[in-house]
Amino acid sequence: MSRQPDINTPELRARYPDVFSRPMASRAGVPAIFVAALALFIFGLNELDFSPARMWTGLRELGWITMMMIPPNPGSSLPAYLQAMGETLSIALLGTTLAAVFALPISLLAARNVIPSAWLRFPVRRFLDSIRGVDTLIWALVWINVVGLGPFAGVLAIAISDFGAFGKLFSEAIEAADKKQVEGIRASGGSALHEIRFGLMPQVLPVIAGQVLYFIESNTRSATIIGIVGAGGIGLQLAEQIRVLEWQKVSFLILMILVAVAAIDWISSRLRFAIIGRRAMA
Amino acid sequence: MSAAVSILPAPQLAALNDAYRKAVARRRLRTTLVVMACFAALFVAALGAEVNVRTFVEKIGNFGSYFDRIFTLEAGTRVWTDVNEWFWGWKKWLSLLGETVLISYVGTLIGAVLAFGLNFLAAENTAPSVPLRFAVRRFMEFCRTVPDIVFALIFVIAFGLGPMAGVLAIAIHCIGALGKLYGEIVENIDMKPVEGIRSTGAGWVDSMRFAVLPQVAAGFASYTLLRFEINVRGASVMGFVGAGGIGQELVVAVRKFYYSDVSAILLMIIVAVFIIDIATDWLRGRLFGKEARS
Numbered sequence: 001m002s003r004q005p006d007i008n009t010p011e012l013r014a015r016y017p018d019v020f021s022r023p024m025a026s027r028a029g030v031p032a033i034f035v036a037a038l039a040l041f042i043f044g045l046n047e048l049d050f051s052p053a054r055m056w057t058g059l060r061e062l063g064w065i066t067m068m069m070i071p072p073n074p075g076s077s078l079p080a081y082l083q084a085m086g087e088t089l090s091i092a093l094l095g096t097t098l099a100a101v102f103a104l105p106i107s108l109l110a111a112r113n114v115i116p117s118a119w120l121r122f123p124v125r126r127f128l129d130s131i132r133g134v135d136t137l138i139w140a141l142v143w144i145n146v147v148g149l150g151p152f153a154g155v156l157a158i159a160i161s162d163f164g165a166f167g168k169l170f171s172e173a174i175e176a177a178d179k180k181q182v183e184g185i186r187a188s189g190g191s192a193l194h195e196i197r198f199g200l201m202p203q204v205l206p207v208i209a210g211q212v213l214y215f216i217e218s219n220t221r222s223a224t225i226i227g228i229v230g231a232g233g234i235g236l237q238l239a240e241q242i243r244v245l246e247w248q249k250v251s252f253l254i255l256m257i258l259v260a261v262a263a264i265d266w267i268s269s270r271l272r273f274a275i276i277g278r279r280a281m282a
Numbered sequence: 283m284s285a286a287v288s289i290l291p292a293p294q295l296a297a298l299n300d301a302y303r304k305a306v307a308r309r310r311l312r313t314t315l316v317v318m319a320c321f322a323a324l325f326v327a328a329l330g331a332e333v334n335v336r337t338f339v340e341k342i343g344n345f346g347s348y349f350d351r352i353f354t355l356e357a358g359t360r361v362w363t364d365v366n367e368w369f370w371g372w373k374k375w376l377s378l379l380g381e382t383v384l385i386s387y388v389g390t391l392i393g394a395v396l397a398f399g400l401n402f403l404a405a406e407n408t409a410p411s412v413p414l415r416f417a418v419r420r421f422m423e424f425c426r427t428v429p430d431i432v433f434a435l436i437f438v439i440a441f442g443l444g445p446m447a448g449v450l451a452i453a454i455h456c457i458g459a460l461g462k463l464y465g466e467i468v469e470n471i472d473m474k475p476v477e478g479i480r481s482t483g484a485g486w487v488d489s490m491r492f493a494v495l496p497q498v499a500a501g502f503a504s505y506t507l508l509r510f511e512i513n514v515r516g517a518s519v520m521g522f523v524g525a526g527g528i529g530q531e532l533v534v535a536v537r538k539f540y541y542s543d544v545s546a547i548l549l550m551i552i553v554a555v556f557i558i559d560i561a562t563d564w565l566r567g568r569l570f571g572k573e574a575r576s
Contacts, residue, residue, distance in 0.1 A: 037391070044388040048381070048445040048526065058441035065440060090330030097324060133552040137431070137519040141536045146344040151331040225429045229522060229533075232331070239523075242435045250436075254428060261427050 095158025393456020426458025445526025
């Protein structure tokens with residue numbers, strides 16, 4: 001057994017004062033943040049009308065609703081639900097594709113290595129940011145005013161809100177691309193368009209394809225809800241059945257959404273692995 | 283200039299060219315097939331979504347004129363010529379915007395605390411038992427797959443109209459989303475400190491507290507801030523179904539064609555989201571240095 005070395009505590013204390021007694025500021029920092037967060041939380045609960053009584057009655061009601069949901073049962077409207085589900089999947093697929101097609105040229109304008117001038121890049125980026133700042137549901141409301149109720153408004157809503165997201169993601173992918181290929185094209189006498197087509201695109205297309213697939217997956221989720229404001233798909237059915245308190249149908253619709261999302265997840269992760277390989281995913 | 287490229291004899295070259303052409307042809311065929319499959323899927327989707335190009339072409343003018351209209355005051359002038367008139371309801375809207383942010387804050391905090399408690403049970407390396415892990419994981423999957431606005435629809439009926447339903451909906455969704463992200467962080471930790479604490483005879487709770495938590499706290503905080511940012515956006519539409527926040531005002535303005543109000547409220551939401559984006563980004567940078575930002 002090794003002997004403990006002699007420890008000269010006073011000397012150590014003199015040499016490393018911070019280790020033995022941390023300054024008040026750093027010791028109080030974390031608790032202060034916690035107290036502030038808790039205070040804001042309690043203020044929020046108060047402001048947003050939380051009360052134990054409401055909580056209790058609400059939970060009892062919720063328990064009752066859950067009991068009413070079992071067993072899930074579509075009644076006689078199963079064909080209508082299947083059709084609505086198909087509509088939802090169509091909205092997700094079409095909206096995402098449209099967004100990707102339009103976002104690709106714009107993302108080139110927002111990428112630093114394609115457009116070196118900040119004067120052009122900055123407005124494009126802010127434009128994309130403001131599109132992203134507005135939720136898909138709000139876009140759906142706007143499009144309903146333009147093309148009327150129905151799934152087409154949903155397609156356009158998904159397309160425009162994804163356009164903002166894709167513009168940002170694609171431009172990031174383009175900025176992360178290797179410069180050497182582009183320089184090689186330039187050295188062999190290629191024009192700026194050649195540089196983009198043969199130097200950049202082969203590098204970024206697999207990344208972009210992966211992102212598009214991922215968005216199709218996540219848009220299946222968004223497409224289930226835009227029906228709530230009247231833009232087609234299964235959300236319309238869901239909101240309607242909740243409003244008329246048909247709980248068995250509601251639970252069946254929720255189950256349908258869960259199954260569909262899981263299926264799309266599975267397919268798209270398979271495809272993503274096929275495109276960019278397992279290595280790149282990890 | 284004399285080229286230093288050696289040219290192969292013709293028969294050898296022919297064989298190589300042949301193989302090259304074949305490889306290219308095979309790739310072209312594969313690409314064509316994939317592209318055709320994509321187009322077929324899109325065509326079916328277009329039928330399913332009732333896409334009508336004619337309506338679109340006829341109505342696309344409406345999109346431009348809609349934006350034209352929301353930037354026009356009732357008097358017929360542009361909105362920015364009379365900001366007072368444009369933002370006539372700014373006091374009410376600002377307090378509703380505050381409520382929206384508060385909904386997001388309270389919901390994120392409740393969700394984060396519950397996800398924090400659950401994720402140690404769901405991560406592969408810290409879960410105390412396999413059936414428990416399975417159950418917790420399925421529960422979290424359910425929470426994050428059902429969209430938060432669907433929870434809000436149901437909670438509005440159970441808890442009554444108002445922000446409480448919105449908060450609970452966001453909290454439930456947050457449990458699922460954050461629980462998964464937290465679990466991934468926990469699965470990537472170094473297990474040696476855990477073994478160290480274990481070897482001193484500590485129980486499960488102690489080893490989580492003293493070995494796992496110090497390694498994951500920074501990542502947890504970063505993801506929570508990110509989630510808060512996402513939830514502000516989510517909370518801005520909770521009002522569509524009557525679950526509090528500014529969405530209620532917006533949906534009324536859109537449905538009743540109060541055009542200039544729509545632009546004013548949208549602008550306020552966008553600015554608020556910007557400010558929160560920048561603030562949380564700055565906070566994450568301050569807390570964890572440059573590399574934790576993404």
